Amino acid sequence: MLVGYMRVSKADGSQATDLQRDALVEAGVDPEQLYEDQASGKRDDRPGLDACLRALRAGDTLIVWKLDRLGRNLTHLVETVNKLNARGVGFKVLTGQGASIDTATANGRLMFAFFAALAEFERELIVERTQAGLASARARGRHGGRPFKMTAAKLRLAQAAMGKPETKVAELCAELGITRQTLYRHVTPDGQIRPDGERLLSRRNKTA
Template identity: 45%
Template structure:
């Protein structure tokens, strides 16, 4: 068995890591990385460094599963990337305490979580498609807003066809890339 590498995180500066650090030390973690950051959309240097230190056979140890990620999808992705590198995950307490991917029962629990995450992804995809379809039925525009109006496209096409302006000059004047202008004109035909 490789090295146990700990990771501890709290969401705010006012919270402290003492409880997590004690549990990780008692679990035999040789190195412990820390973050004081919300899990939602923030860079977590401690987690990045902990994962970077792991080599095949090592185990990343966390106090509770929610310290590692905010959503099931994030957790599954992280655990899958650890597994791909030959690194295990062990959760010490809380609802995820049955996860220890170095043991068969932990891999089984992880497998069930992965199936649930895939199901959740499919539900999200279905809801997104249904929402887009409903929005289209109401006449709403779907996707990124167009960079050029129909008037700008007609004017640019006219200038290019007459030979008075080059695509490059028109694109620069309109503040778009030449490829954007070319696609807009081609799409207007």
């Protein structure tokens, strides 16, 4: 069975899923098997996507209009599709940068492997920057003391570090000079940004 997922970033009616819907239906998706969200791709809470992923069964294929409709970022995209593959669910992209991805074909699997390699490369770069940042903090004598507030720079370091299984939360908090409560208010245990973190980055972008 073909299952389609659609997403637009704004929930105020200024954007519509009509283009995505038409393309998915033309690709063979039954309109009753379409799921949608009106939310930013960076948000964790996407009920439409959650329902879509729960509905998929082995032998089904998840189809999206463009690659960026599904994942919050490249790493999240790769993790999601890998989980689908493990369940025997295919994945296909209709247009845009990922139009060559169809995990039911050899070429499509090769293309997705390329994306997975890029995601791994991205993770390694983040780890290197995190380690350099923590080393710099240690060199300046930052080994704890009075906690300071979360900043955009600290948030990025925390996000990268929390995505690594070997990270020790207590040591990370000490290096960044924040409390565990502050850390978890901004970042999830697997390194995803929470709403408080999104607001922090949004304020920084507005003042930049």
